[in-house]
Amino acid sequence: MSEYRAPLEDIRFQLETVGGLKDWTACPGFEEASEDLAYAVLEEAGKLAGDVIAPTNKIGDEKGAVLTDAGVVTPDEFKPMHQAYVEGGWPTLSAAPDLGGQGLPATLSIAVTEMITSANMAYSLMPLLTSGAIEAIRAHGTDAQREMYLPKMIDGTWSGAMNLTEPSAGSDVGALRAKAEKQADGSYLVTGQKIFITWGDHDLCENVIHLVLARLPGAPTGTKGISMFLVPKYHVNEGGSLGDRNDVRVVSLEHKLGIHASPTCVMSFGDEGKCVGYIVGEENQGMRNMFTMMNHARIGVGLQGVAVAERAYQQAVSYARDRVQSADIGGKSREAVTIIHHPDVRRMLMTIRATTEAARAIIYRNVWASDRAHTATEDDDRRYAQGEADLLTPISKAYSTDIGVEAASLAVQVHGGMGFIEETGVAQHYRDSRIAPIYEGTNGIQALDLVGRKLNMDGGDHWRTLIGEMRAFTDGLDGVMAASKAGLSLGVDALSSAAEALVANGFEGIVDTAAAATPYLRLFGTVLGGYLLTVQAVEAEKRLKAGEGNPTFLKAKITTAQFFVEQLLPQATALLAPIKAGAHHLMALDEEAFARA
Template identity: 45%
Template sequence: MPEYNAPLRDIRFALNELLDFENHYASLSGCEEVSPDLVDAILEEGAKFSTQVLSPLNQSGDLQGCQLSNGSVITPDGFKEAYQQYREGGWPSLAQTPEFGGQGLPESLGAVISELNGSANWSWTMYPGLSHGAMATLEAHGTAEQQAMFLPKLIEGAWTGTMCLTEPHCGSDLSLLRTKAEPNEDGSYSISGTKIFISAGDQDLSENIVHIVLARLPDAPAGNKGISLFLVPKFNIDTEGNLLERNSVECGSLEHKMGIHGNVTCVMNFDSAKGYLIGPANKGLRCMFTFMNNARLFIAQQGVCHAELSYQGALNYARERLQMRSLSGPKMPEKKADPIIVHPDVRRMLLTQKAFAEGGRALTYFCAKQVDRSHKAADLADRQDAEQLLALLIPIAKGFLTEVGVEASSLGIQVYGGHGFIREWGMEQIMRDARIAPIYEGTNGIQALDLLGRKVLVSKGALLERFSSQIHDYIAVQRDKGSQHQQAMEEFLEPLSANVTRWQSLSRDIAGRTERNADEMGAACFDYLMYSGYTVLAYFWAQAATVAHTALAAGSDDRDFYQAKLNTARFYFRRILPRNESLARTLEDSSESLMAMDEAQF
């Protein structure tokens, strides 16, 4: 397994030079004292924890996996101790509300820590990661009594949270769910049903587990309009938060799965378990989206994490592995062969991984910045602007970054050749762990439908127009900085402008076709998602190139870093962004080639 090294130089570049987080934090209500020194100290400690505690458990956790014994789950060796260290370090409370014991730091700072932990050990990171969604849901929709009962222990990390949506007979179609909620005389509910694919549904890390569960009330209407949201603890509690008897909810079995073996994925059985209604009756899906949006950004980061870890492993191997001579002549004549990093095709793979990891990091941090703004911006209009940006960008980030994360992990195996296919090197584990990301928290096909249908077509292009205008404004500013700067940047500005303009025109074309035939939206949505992703990443790589060019022109002492940024941006624009030309062709095609064949002909 590659030894993870926290990429603090690039993280600081994205936070400080690319996205100006120092001024961003100063503008947030209650975050005025979040200084660069404080952020640096947190990053340094987070890097230590991820590299020294979590990374060594990544491969061993995969090999050992989780065990079910007498109805309880046992996590791999070292996971429980690592979680205790995580709690002692105060990490669960980092970005949580001070009212219930949190430190009140920006959520974007918590997102950076999630990336560090996730890159080091994604399976472990899922245990505390899901708690953030449960806390966000309670903060947004729970009653004052529910918040007082559950939030302090969740924020402390003594308890963790899960989300329980899927059932055996329905995957993403939650309108079909059957779990029932019967009202009790004391105002609670008896929850009965079976949920599957529940990540971290049971474990031995925390004292209690708070399940966020979708279920139906007895008089609920059919379909999505009859779904309510409930909180169901593993152990019942009193009004002071003290643990009582075990609730009638338990892990029925563990899934035997492709990857993330260190994290339990299980069947959860609810047998008249005591639960509490969260939010209004029959409005559960609306409340659940608080959890889902939080989770989708977390999963977008998973794509970045696996791209980064695979890149680090592939880069080290490419520098050390001797094989064949360079086509242009020996580069290390004193050795029997050259290191494979001299070969153009190996560099193609490494640069693709690097472009996705670093570009994806910028995109997820930008999204996390909007989360901060949506919650803590002083001005209401500023908060609404951030919410609109997130509405458009969350499905792009989740869908696109998880797709390219799988691609990057596959390239990591390929750099190793036959050794990449062998378990002991750890590269194949990265791909196995990465492959779930395009599936959960809404498959990428659903993300694509959400993006094109709800976010672009339903808004009549307003959300896309708002973000496109931001990109065009950036291009105009760069072109106004003088002929020398414009000349240096035009190789990025011209194709970025062309792709954004085409993004808008393709959207209008698909909208027109969809009015005549709804299948046109379904036929176009996935390619539309990918086109959007490549274009959005081009925007961040163009900005990175701007910063790097400016630093180099000013004679920076860190010349190698900025030159690498500029070269990677150039690679992205010349070798990756042209994929949009093919996607545009398919987006201009009708749904006929997909729908013409009779079902019996398959």
């Protein structure tokens, strides 16, 4: 297995070109977020990820998390690694200063998170869910809850977990059966079982703060009758010290395809009737409140696709530069060469590289829009930025996790037969990546959210504005990207045509729209990715002409964008036909016809 090296040059360049880095200090609250500070943070994060966290990745895969009588135990090597992460102040980067955070842009934090995730995806899930829980409590909790729980969650002393899914309630959260009953002192007794609870228990933090969805007596059916409750693993005394153990326990750990070091727990609440929880927000508003956590997590999960693709890419390149097999096609010599010389291997490597950089750009732009929304002082600016962030969130999650699986699969293919052998390590990336398109709302659900909610939001202003931006930029292309103008224009036109067709479907054509949702999201992600890579290529050309920066890196940025538009974008543009075809043949078979005789 090759070592992980943080792609600092590309991360810096992407933050400069699509992540708003040069504008951070103009945002209220980010005045200290200078370029020099950002580069220093990234440099140190790269060292932590490569030197401290990455070596634990294979160890975690082999040892996994284990359930004992004392609870869930992680590999011994995780404890000093987590201690280094906490002592370095990394969990506090973008948290609010009044709660012990550093108040830096989330766009910087997401870049750091990418490196941590590439280094050890299974471990990264714990701080990811904790930060989502922090957002939910901060947005919807009481002042007392924020003061009692958030400082220690922010500094990494305690962690957070999201409890939605039940055996009978997966994507249909409204079918849940967990219950909560109010007590005289204002607390609630929570009962029920939750499954697939990531990092629901572990030995790296002193306490686990569960956010649990449950139903109050007499509440409306479905999602309208769900409330959110804060349930700590250990009760918290006045002053913040830990009290007795709450009536919460791990029933079992799931045996999974990948991310073995991430404990996926079956959690039981109130087996002895003594599980005490505290309502977060108003009654029957639990789903709305949980979406604060889920939207945060969806971007983080999308980032996992980028992170695992980057790790798989590095390993595939290392192997391809070392593995000698067959003569160079078209070469004069019959001597065997390293496989990176072969066109099909180059195709795979370039595909991984280009889609990884495209997805990275989408996510960085998504989080920068969110940063702008949170710091904007004018209502129109806030509305525009939040609208863009909302529009891009399902694309960030679904497109990025899809390409993560595809990239990991291609990395296995680059290794040939050795890729199927566990000892090379590349198979782990493939196994780990496969969960990301499933959790935090399957990618099919993300696609439905995009076409059902986000396209119609504010009358379609946000996607029309973005398409207008892409079209204006593409029309002005010249220089090294001039030859890519026609291909990118076709992509933008296809995206616009598809969006107009889906909006025109209305409620009468809702099945047709649902049938087109997934190909439409893929089209959107690919066109947007191609556009953002082209933006970077244009900037790379400017720097080359000015004699600034690393020429090798800048030339590679241009080539990568050209490859994406020439080789990958046409595949997505072709999705316009199935998007417009409707659901007839998709839904034509009778249910019985699917079964083999």
